[in-house]
Amino acid sequence: MVTAAVGVSAQSVEIFGTVDAGFARLSGNGVSKTGVSTGGANISRLGFRGTEDMGGGLKAGFWLEAGMDVDSGQGKTAGVGGLSFNRRSTVSVMGGFGEIRLGRDDTPTFLSTLIFDPFLTNGVGGTMAFAMQGIPGAPGAPIQYSNTVGYHTPQNLGGFYGQLQYGFGEAASNAAYNKAGNYAGLRAGYRTGALNLAIAAAKMNGATAAADNDIANFGASYDFGVVKPMFLYASEKVNSVKISAMQFGFTAPMGAGQLRASYGKYDTSTNNADWSKLAIGYGYNLSKRTQVYGAIARISNKDGAQKSIAPQGMTATGTSLGGSASGVDIGIRHFF
Amino acid sequence: MVTAAVGVSAQSVEIFGTVDAGFARLSGNGVSKTGVSTGGANISRLGFRGTEDMGGGLKAGFWLEAGMDVDSGQGKTAGVGGLSFNRRSTVSVMGGFGEIRLGRDDTPTFLSTLIFDPFLTNGVGGTMAFAMQGIPGAPGAPIQYSNTVGYHTPQNLGGFYGQLQYGFGEAASNAAYNKAGNYAGLRAGYRTGALNLAIAAAKMNGATAAADNDIANFGASYDFGVVKPMFLYASEKVNSVKISAMQFGFTAPMGAGQLRASYGKYDTSTNNADWSKLAIGYGYNLSKRTQVYGAIARISNKDGAQKSIAPQGMTATGTSLGGSASGVDIGIRHFF
């Protein structure tokens, strides 16, 4: 608010983003949809960030990042279409000890599902091994979380890396359930040369104790050069109800681009409600910053499940109990 | 989401915009209003855009543009006041063949009404020859459209130019009317030296087949140097109901600025509901980027019409059936 205090050094602001739009065709239960989707290869965003070297090995940083649907121009926010920095909004202090962040940030449990999915969780082919939402009353594992304090390890630990995050639910101490909305998570990994391994786990408190969600996942990848296979296991558990995912995938350089494929099995402890998903895709790099991509995916449901495909920017067709669903997309992704 | 993938070259981002605010006074049916309006000369906006040369004559580009009301600071979005890139949100591939765009963009039918209006559709003087909204159940011809794929011709066709656009309504194939929300439009023009001519036409599918809207317009201008007369004809048709506009206007350099005037007649096939609008204005350029402008306009309604004037940032006064309405504004417009 003090005039002298703002714009001290505007030159340090970096603007960044991703703009991604594509065609998609969805089908399920004999119903189909064709249209333009967004975020098929990478989530579209606009961000502002910067770091400041404060001397003595200390730096300060900020990051403000807003997601949006390129196909409609709508920003992403809770419930309404405004541009809010829903994807990341942090202030940091960094040093030899690592980085401490305050604000809204990616959760440790989400980051592992992202890293070990050939489709980076995006488009018709993206994994369903997060926010599985198969558990009655549970919102699914969160992607980002508000009101967090986080710690990220420095990068010089001989390949080991880790993240701790605590999110405050900010319930009043006299609330019926005063842990409501809290999130406590961690991620620990080892990455050296071709190998990358990580585990993550979190407890997310629901609106009541009966809705507390235990989230866990494990991922591994090995880059052979000609192909990089990936494995991902993830689970969510609310009381006696559990849902888990096991996904095998790979990426492989091919020509000026990358081939991607995955097969995931999703098991739930209730009602014969399992499903599986098969996806294959290719991204052709027109340049370092611009890619043309396409993917095709199919979900097969058991009698108690009716999962279908909904990339960002389109609503799902839905399908019948035990029916199948499929999707195909093709698009352009451009970084700036 | 992949850290290495963002901000590859932040230097390529261009920030642009327009900030426009003014005073306005509106009157109708003996009622008047005075206040501060926005977008009187040019729509206010903030945008981020850039292009990348990928070699071999190919470029990639993006454009994120958000409209806003300078008089209240509110961003423009569907229903609520957030900053969303409601004005343009596209990713493009460009080459010798022209440009292909995906996302939310101006419609071909709107662009012709803009180009051949001396007031660029803005302020109290702007034409009403688009989104005429005189047809029961019809929303009026759209300005921008979401979920589109578009093609723009290259600029070296000897003066010919054109645009094709298809917007997906994304209705499910089993919807009661599965064409709902589709838009298919084109624009073709010829511009050389002083002459500019263009036709545009589109079919916009409504929520039901009975609300399908046929949109068409034709515009022409000739720049004699001392004066540039403009002509614009536009029509919208839903079933047997048709509304059409015929507008004569001109711009003329005068001192360090520009004089503008227009007279439009609006005819509808129902209920003696015709009206006409007369407008005159002047914009004085303080610099290449800053202009002080003013305009005055008056609407005369026949017995079945009650149109009034509502510049951005103010609500209309309304008027009685067969009454008249008028508006005046004066403001500052600044590009950055």
Add this chain to the structure above:
Amino acid sequence: MVTAAVGVSAQSVEIFGTVDAGFARLSGNGVSKTGVSTGGANISRLGFRGTEDMGGGLKAGFWLEAGMDVDSGQGKTAGVGGLSFNRRSTVSVMGGFGEIRLGRDDTPTFLSTLIFDPFLTNGVGGTMAFAMQGIPGAPGAPIQYSNTVGYHTPQNLGGFYGQLQYGFGEAASNAAYNKAGNYAGLRAGYRTGALNLAIAAAKMNGATAAADNDIANFGASYDFGVVKPMFLYASEKVNSVKISAMQFGFTAPMGAGQLRASYGKYDTSTNNADWSKLAIGYGYNLSKRTQVYGAIARISNKDGAQKSIAPQGMTATGTSLGGSASGVDIGIRHFF
């Protein structure tokens, strides 16, 4: 909208902002809350601004500034969480005569409460001497106002400075109360060497004449070097109901930072509803742009009052009639 008219000189755009997040613990009536707050030292914002030298001593300028909650990434807007330039959205013409602004801007009555508060109105320690909201039916004195025209004096008046502002309510002339929403305010001050004095006053018209609000304040500070004491008196009056604040505070350089403290008494003409607030804090500068801060504050209510503490990004705990409330925060503030 005219393509040639945008982005004339993108280089002139300055991006600026403040990112501030902290921990806070609130308590009242035996109830406590712990969490992450935002804007504890300075309000978080993102802005775009620039000026243009048009020659002959004339400049043009614009300013678009959006507030946000860093702890949740949500932008601030009326009712919903989108990024809108709710904090400032102006277009200006400046010259030897001073500056004329149009759009949404800070009110003169708010600026004095900001300048003479050691906590700049922020965090758990910020003054309550604006928007006191103790008057039934009154919204409290406004911070920013939409639809304004303002005049700011030039800086070379021998220490005198001033601001005039008129905000249009834009009510129709036939409205039941056609002054509704108007604001007329002024601020006049004298600042030279160590001394700073200012008075401000405004009339804000309510939805009815019975809700018209008379706002006034007076502030003074003197910088002795080792300590800078500050005094602030503020009042709001709706009909026969009046609420007034008298606050004593100081800032003092201490080590690489600043000590801050204030004591405010709040008197209301109704119901034995007075309260007082005591606050002390410290800000340690890691660099010119990054500060670690902390503050602690306590409110004591008389039997007819139940005020509590609510920094940005957290809801208050509330307290009982005649109860007390307290708050503590610690955080990082970073300018860019």
